[in-house]
Amino acid sequence: MNIKLNNTNFNLKDKNVIITGGSGFLGNQLVNTFLNQKSNVYNIDLFPSKKKNKSKFIKTDITDENSLKKVLKYFLKKKIKLDILINNASNNYNPKNKKLSKLTLEDFSNDLWENDLTVGLKGSYLCTKIFGTHMSKNKKGVILNISSDLGVIAPDQRIYRSMNFTKPVSYSVVKHGLIGLTKYTASYWAKKNIRCNAIAPGGIFNNQNRLFVKELNKLIPLGRMAKSNEYNALVMFLCSDMSSYITGTTIIADGGRSII
Ligand SMILES: NC(=O)c1ccc[n+]([C@@H]2O[C@H](COP(=O)([O-])OP(=O)(O)OC[C@H]3O[C@@H](n4cnc5c(N)ncnc54)[C@H](O)[C@@H]3O)[C@@H](O)[C@H]2O)c1
Structure with missing residues (x-):
């Protein structure tokens, strides 16, 4: 399926959009989607996109x-008013990384816990605080937090066994926590005309281990992982005035995984 959003009336032209982790797999996809809408996109990341x-x-x-x-100072100096913040960056684990084999709860290192929560939760909270305050002063803005299907359900560890991998506890906590941050922010700044929502996307197919994909697909009513472009329309919708009466919610886009 080829989903083209160019002719859809999201009215995101010239909007100033921050995407954290915009150099990563999903972030890059979102950066390009906003660029196609002729938005001005600022990618806040540790590394440039490949x-x-x-x-x-x-x-x-x-x-x-x-x-x-300092980033906010740059925007203020250039008189750039931020319209949209997408909190997308988080630590993600690649099962191929042998160093990460000890991710079981019994052996989970406190350093990993702290680092994951610092990036996934503290990072999103700080961006919300700093850029959200700027938007609240302008009395207009949208914040979108990227949670996960694992922000609403627990991981099924059986599907990772073929890779000798455990989905870490920190991932669940970060992704559930973002949904709390979403509700808090939406309620706190509602009168300042800031909307804040989250999406809970299911796993995106990215040539993962065949056995893993087969096992995961069995848990998904639609029977497959997401394609990398299948969240674009949802993100555009939640970041545009088309969703003007939606705030504080989490939209689950997981092929039905969390309903069974
Ligand atoms: N890929 C999926 O299947 C999937 C599914 C559900 C949810 N998600 C969520 O989508 C988001 C993006 O996932 P992804 O697969 O693109 O991950 P990714 O690892 O490819 O990208 C994450 C990006 O965040 C950046 N980053 C990490 N720490 C940072 C820091 N301290 N400051 C600035 N940038 C930092 C990294 O450099 C990287 O570019 C994550 O929140 C993830 O939990 C992904």
Whole structure:
């Protein structure tokens, strides 16, 4: 299925959009989707994207409040009013990384726990605090938090066994926590005309281990993982005025996985 969004009236032209982790797998997809809508995209990441695009890369660690304040200063100096913040960056684990074999709860390292929560939760909270405050002063803005199907259900560890991998507890906590941050922010800044929502996407197919994909597909009513472009329309919808009466909610897009 080829989903083209170019002619859809999201009215996101010239909107100033921050995407954290915009150099990553999903982030890159979202950066390009906003660029196609002719938005001005600022990618806040530790590393530049390997794929060239017209976004502005701002090398920043989202866990460092002072660095984020410098980014805000840059926007204020350039008189750029932010319209949209997407909290997308988080630590993700690649089962191929042999160093990460000890992810069982019994052996889980406190350093990993702290690092994961610092990036996934503290980073999103700091971006919300700093860029959200700026948007609240302008009395207009949208914040979108990227949670996961594992923000609403527990991981089924059986599907990772073929890779000798355990989905870490920190991932569940971060993704559930983002849904809490979403509700808090939506309620807190509602009167300032800030909407805040989350999406809970299911796993995106990215040539993962065949056995893993087979086992995962059995848990999904639609019988397959998502394609990398299948969240674009949902994100555009939640970031545009088309969703003007939606705030504080989490839209689950998981092929039905969480309903069974
Ligand atoms: N890929 C999936 O199947 C999937 C499914 C559900 C939810 N998600 C969520 O989507 C989001 C993106 O996932 P992805 O697969 O693109 O991950 P990814 O690992 O490819 O990208 C994450 C990006 O975040 C950046 N980052 C990490 N720490 C940072 C920091 N301290 N400051 C700034 N940037 C930092 C990384 O450099 C990387 O570019 C994550 O929140 C993930 O939980 C992904």
